[in-house]
Amino acid sequence: MAAALTALWLPANPNAAISLATGQILSALNFFFLARLVKLFTGAAQVEDRGTAEAMRAKGLLLGGTKLAVVYGGAFAVTRWRGVEFLPLMLGLSLPLLALFLKSIMLAFPAGAARTSRRATSTASPTRSQAKLAATILLAGALALPLALLGPGRAFANDPPTAAATTEVGHAEAGAAEKAQGGGEAHLPNWITIANDYAPDNPIVHWMHENEYLVFAWLAGALFLLFVMAVMKRSAAVPGHLQNAVEWIVESMENVCGGMLGKHLPKYFPFIMAIFFYILTMNLIGIVPGFKSSTSTLDTTLALALVTFLYVQVSGLINLGPLGYLDHLAGSPRDVVGFAMLPVMVPVHLLGEMVKPVSLSCRLFGNIFGEDTLIVVFVGVAALCLKASLMALAVPPMAGITALFMLLQTLTAIVQALIFSLLTTVYLYMMLPHEKHGYEEGGHAH
Amino acid sequence: MTEKEPNKVTAWRQIGVLSAIPFILALAPIVGYFLGTYLDTKFRTAPWLSYVLLGLGFVAGVRETIHLVKLAQRED
Numbered sequence: 091m092a093a094a095l096t097a098l099w100l101p102a103n104p105n106a107a108i109s110l111a112t113g114q115i116l117s118a119l120n121f122f123f124l125a126r127l128v129k130l131f132t133g134a135a136q137v138e139d140r141g142t143a144e145a146m147r148a149k150g151l152l153l154g155g156t157k158l159a160v161v162y163g164g165a166f167a168v169t170r171w172r173g174v175e176f177l178p179l180m181l182g183l184s185l186p187l188l189a190l191f192l193k194s195i196m197l198a199f200p201a202g203a204a205r206t207s208r209r210a211t212s213t214a215s216p217t218r219s220q221a222k223l224a225a226t227i228l229l230a231g232a233l234a235l236p237l238a239l240l241g242p243g244r245a246f247a248n249d250p251p252t253a254a255a256t257t258e259v260g261h262a263e264a265g266a267a268e269k270a271q272g273g274g275e276a277h278l279p280n281w282i283t284i285a286n287d288y289a290p291d292n293p294i295v296h297w298m299h300e301n302e303y304l305v306f307a308w309l310a311g312a313l314f315l316l317f318v319m320a321v322m323k324r325s326a327a328v329p330g331h332l333q334n335a336v337e338w339i340v341e342s343m344e345n346v347c348g349g350m351l352g353k354h355l356p357k358y359f360p361f362i363m364a365i366f367f368y369i370l371t372m373n374l375i376g377i378v379p380g381f382k383s384s385t386s387t388l389d390t391t392l393a394l395a396l397v398t399f400l401y402v403q404v405s406g407l408i409n410l411g412p413l414g415y416l417d418h419l420a421g422s423p424r425d426v427v428g429f430a431m432l433p434v435m436v437p438v439h440l441l442g443e444m445v446k447p448v449s450l451s452c453r454l455f456g457n458i459f460g461e462d463t464l465i466v467v468f469v470g471v472a473a474l475c476l477k478a479s480l481m482a483l484a485v486p487p488m489a490g491i492t493a494l495f496m497l498l499q500t501l502t503a504i505v506q507a508l509i510f511s512l513l514t515t516v517y518l519y520m521m522l523p524h525e526k527h528g529y530e531e532g533g534h535a536h
Numbered sequence: 537m538t539e540k541e542p543n544k545v546t547a548w549r550q551i552g553v554l555s556a557i558p559f560i561l562a563l564a565p566i567v568g569y570f571l572g573t574y575l576d577t578k579f580r581t582a583p584w585l586s587y588v589l590l591g592l593g594f595v596a597g598v599r600e601t602i603h604l605v606k607l608a609q610r611e612d
Contacts (some may be wrong), residue, residue, distance in 0.1 A: 124561075124598060124601065127598060127602065128601060128602050128605050131602045131606075132602065132605050132606050132609060154595075154598075157598075158591075158594075162591060162594060184562070187558040187561060187562055188558070190557060190558045190561075191555055191557075191558040346549075349549070350549070434592070434595075437589070437592050438592050438595050438596045438599060439596070439599075441564060441567060441568050441571070441589070441592055441593055441596035442564070442596040442597075442599055442600045444567055444571070445560055445563050445564045445567050445593075445596065445597070445600065446560075446600075448563050448567055449556055449559040449560050449563050452559060452563065453555075453556070453559055508552075509551075509552045509555075512549065512552040513552055513553070513556060516549070516552070516553060516607060519607075520603075520607075
């Protein structure tokens with residue numbers, strides 16, 4: 091793909107083509123060394139012999155040093171070149187990451203039996219339908235992201251009359267897109283937007299309009315609370331449909347989280363389930379016409395991720411004790427080399443911890459925002475057809491494609507809530523005292 | 537507590553954990569760079585801390601990747 095893009099760009103813009111190719115080469119080299127480092131250190135758990143461990147550490151240092159010199163030195167040299175174009179360079183660097191994301195999702199399918207992931211695929215057998223479903227949704231989300239990032243406004247930007255029509259129908263038609271909060275983001279109108287249209291001078295409505303995401307987040311919390319209270323009130327020895335459904339969800343989550351947390355599960359399960367249900371409610375609420383997913387803004391997802399981050403760190407501090415926690419932050423040094431590496435390892439570990447909430451929030455935001463924007467795109471197309479009195483063209487996208495994407499959004503909502511809570515479990519697991527996770531080996535590679 | 541189902545647990549965890557790797561790899565240097573830029577402004581050390589933390593961000597990304605792969609390969 092990168093080669094094809096380079097070939098296309100070369101005659102018109104040689105600098106862009108060279109930047110893209112360079113980015114691709116650097117990324118390929120990065121993955122070459124990364125694969126070797128991962129392979130080297132993921133076999134470390136089985137190595138007990140001190141001599142072998144020392145040899146492995148030396149090999150890791152050599153690989154890490156070569157990677158540093160070749161990849162990062164190369165990247166630095168490229169940025170010093172006057173003709174470099176950063177967008178193609180970033181595209182070249184990012185394409186393998188996208189491939190890696192797709193490859194990790196493909197683990198659930200028979201096609202995922204890639205050479206470097208053989209051990210992982212041996213456990214993720216293709217017979218597991220739930221994992222395959224999750225992978226399909228993530229895959230659809232990943233494929234939808236470019237379109238979502240493009241946005242309906244920009245998607246129609248090449249066609250001035252169409253773009254104008256989109257804006258025009260925005261307030262007139264129920265299904266049209268509007269530009270909310272002046273940020274250029276496309277949204278369907280919700281009840282707060284409509285209330286603000288009718289009573290723009292009302293301070294309460296105005297405040298709600300200014301803080302839509304916050305209002306819908308509170309609403310999701312209140313709805314979840316009411317739902318739980320209703321279920322608990324009706325709790326019976328012979329469960330009804332609703333109680334059965336809730337019990338099934340809770341038991342399934344117990345299975346998934348219990349595998350990692352073991353005896354610590356009862357302590358952390360309430361938090362994990364609270365996060366799961368809150369995100370699920372916020373995701374699902376956006377499907378209801380007139381409502382909006384609070385998780386389609388980075389503010390909410392980052393707040394959720396920061397709460398999780400703080401909870402994990404405080405749990406680590408309580409579990410490991412102050413000294414154990416500092417030891418964990420330092421990468422658990424046990425020898426002279428380990429202590430000598432402390433000035434490097436402490437910031438590396440701190441950065442690694444800081445990346446976790448950012449990664450959690452970006453993924454949740456990207457998926458929910460992508461799905462929301464997709465629906466806006468298709469509803470916008472349908473509204474344009476209605477505006478042009480093309481009823482025959484308007485009905486299929488409105489009733490068919492939008493419904494299909496709403497179904498996809500429902501599934502994405504569930505999968506994203508599940509993955510967020512699952513990664514929270516993983517991060518909590520990393521902070522448990524029994525864990526000997528071999529950071530030392532990975533750390534000493536650098 | 538119910539009995540856990542090992543295969544289902546492992547499959548879910550592998551998808552969740554491994555799909556986090558590209559995000560970690562991409563975001564670690566970005567977070568490092570922005571943190572470095574902030575510290576540079578604070579301590580007037582521009583551009584050194586941003587370069588150093590950018591480099592450390594790359595290292596942190598690799599380290600987290602190795603850790604995540606280990607977690608994904610762990611059998612319950």
